[in-house]
Amino acid sequence: MIDQIRALEDLKCLAGARQAETAVAFDLSQRQEQADAGVPVAGQGAGTAAQIALARRESPAKGSRLLGLAKALTGMPHTFTAFRGGLLNEWRATLIVKETICLTPGDRAGVDEELAADTGALDGAGDKAIIAAVRAAAYRRDPASVAKRAARAVSERCVSLRPAPDTMTYLTALLPVAQGVAAYAALTKEAGTARAAGDDRSRGQVMADTLVERLTGTPGGISGVQIQLVMTDRSLLHADAEPARLPGYGTIPAAWAREIALTGAGDKDLALWVRRLYTAPGSGELVAMDSTARLFPAGLKRFLQVRDNTCRTPYCDAPIRHHDHITSWHHGGPTSADNGQGLCEACNHTKETPGWTAVTTPGPRHTVATTTPTGHTYNSTAPPLPGSPMRQGHAHGKQSGHSQERRLALARATP
Ligand SMILES: [Zn+2]
Structure with missing residues (x-):
């Protein structure tokens, strides 16, 4: 052996x-x-x-x-x-x-x-x-x-985000040594000052809080339309355990999602928007929206963002930077959810090179078939939404009496 x-x-x-x-x-x-x-x-x-x-x-x-x-x-x-x-x-x-x-x-x-x-x-x-x-x-x-x-x-300096256990995350910066040392020294100094003034948080806690506050410009760090939490109505309103999705992070437990959604709801500086997203039963596909404009309107962009989550190219996990017409506008492709996909910058560039074609193919969930210059075709199916079956064509465990299931997208922002 x-x-x-x-x-x-x-x-x-x-x-x-x-x-x-x-x-x-x-x-x-x-x-x-x-x-x-x-x-x-x-x-x-x-x-x-x-x-x-x-x-x-x-x-x-x-x-x-x-x-x-x-x-x-x-x-x-x-x-x-x-x-x-x-x-x-x-x-x-x-x-x-x-x-x-x-x-x-x-x-x-x-x-x-x-x-x-x-x-x-x-x-x-x-x-x-x-x-x-x-x-x-x-x-x-x-x-x-x-x-x-x-x-x-x-x-190669950069900043990255990756999940840590227990709904924590590592925000990592790769920096030239002088800048890294200076940033760390600034946080250490702040922690020293706060602790000397009687702050009962630990040194590490003050440093972490200060980092978030200085980067976002807001205590607690929730500013701008930066949190787009996607969860089922059952998870938000009926204490259901179906996990939610936090773009840029991944899957989070329902209880924690409820806490993000509801903490500070009484704070007048923070607004909470709840958008209802309707999905088809069984397939869990988001129900489409249409527009006659050439550019994707904000609502449709948000829709693609929620449906696709990351770049649609198979095996590419990069964040969405472009809202792409699968069949181009010049070739009569409509501005619709069906003909739209989220792509990262590099993949959008690749799609525009000669010999590459893409079409939307019918299926229970949104699917794009991309054909490369050598004639090979690769399918990309939109990821499942919270509460949806992982595999296409497999119905959700319990049958809903409603014709459409609801998902909620929650946005936290300063007005
Ligand atoms: Zn990509």
């Missing part, structure tokens, strides 16, 4: 290496086709990574990293051979490429030669040991690459 596990591991590496080779060849063929079709050089290669991502069941961002890895590996023959032979897995090959990405192709080839991963030189080395070996070789060849890496790292 152990021999079998090892053999399968080798096979995974070989398959990964074959995927990388094929990705590079596919990129070349797409560029050639685009060149033949008269696409200018700067536009060639568009949509290639997105097609690789769909085929590999990964997000477009991951697809683009995988293609980048594959291309870099062609210039690192020893690393590529080690990957193919199972001496390095896909992740470790990625680490080697990542640590040498700021080098010139010549220096990168030099590092590849020096490490000679295909001779088993990195055998038994873990992720950290591999990173250390690659960095040492890279710095020796190009000491300035440290500075280049720092400049590149600064360009």
Whole structure:
């Protein structure tokens, strides 16, 4: 059994290496086709990574990293051979490429030669040991690459949000060290001042509260139309346990959703709007709305936001940035919920490249079929709303006597 596990591991590496080779060849063929079709050089290669991502069941961002890895590996023959032979897995090959990405192709080839991963030189080395070996070789060849890496790292500064247990969340900022230290010092100072003045909150609590207050400009942090809670009427009004959905976070327990909705309801600075969203029984699909305008009106945008939740491209979890006409306005596509979809910026861009088409297909829940330049079709079905069945066509447990079920979207905002 152990021999079998090892053999399968080798096979995974070989398959990964074959995927990388094929990705590079596919990129070349797409560029050639685009060149033949008269696409200018700067536009060639568009949509290639997105097609690789769909085929590999990964997000477009991951697809683009995988293609980048594959291309870099062609210039690192020893690393590529080690990957193919199972001496390095896909992740470790990625680490080697990542640590040498700021080098010139010549220096990168030099590092590849020096490490000679295909001779088993990195055998038994873990992720950290591999990173250390690659960095040492890279710095020796190009000491300035440290500075280049720092400049590149600064360009990757960002803020992200991910769920933590017990309805908590991690708000994380990746910052240049001076800014990060300054921000932390400001919070520490505030905590010291508050505690000296008799505040009985802990240091950590004051720092967290101060962070939220300074970022949002409001004590408690609820300002602007920023919370769009989606829950069933049963959960809001009848203490039902059906979880709610908080966009940008995910699923939250019903009791906690009720608390967000109702806390501060008596506060005159905060308004609570309840929008009724009607869904079809069984499929849980939101009931459509129409408009004759070319641009999606605010109500319809909100509708798409609630229905789609994140970008509709399969495996892409990015937030919605564009409200897209599935069949374009120029080709007679109406401005309607049926012909609309939420897409992130990158996916909207990809959809506009030649050879990509999309249509709405009939089904119990809203479905978009996207066809890529190679003729492959991928379906995207709108996610289930709170209280809806996960799988299409499977009716909700208890039959509702009403023809339509209600969902409520709650918005908390300053007037
Ligand atoms: Zn996307």
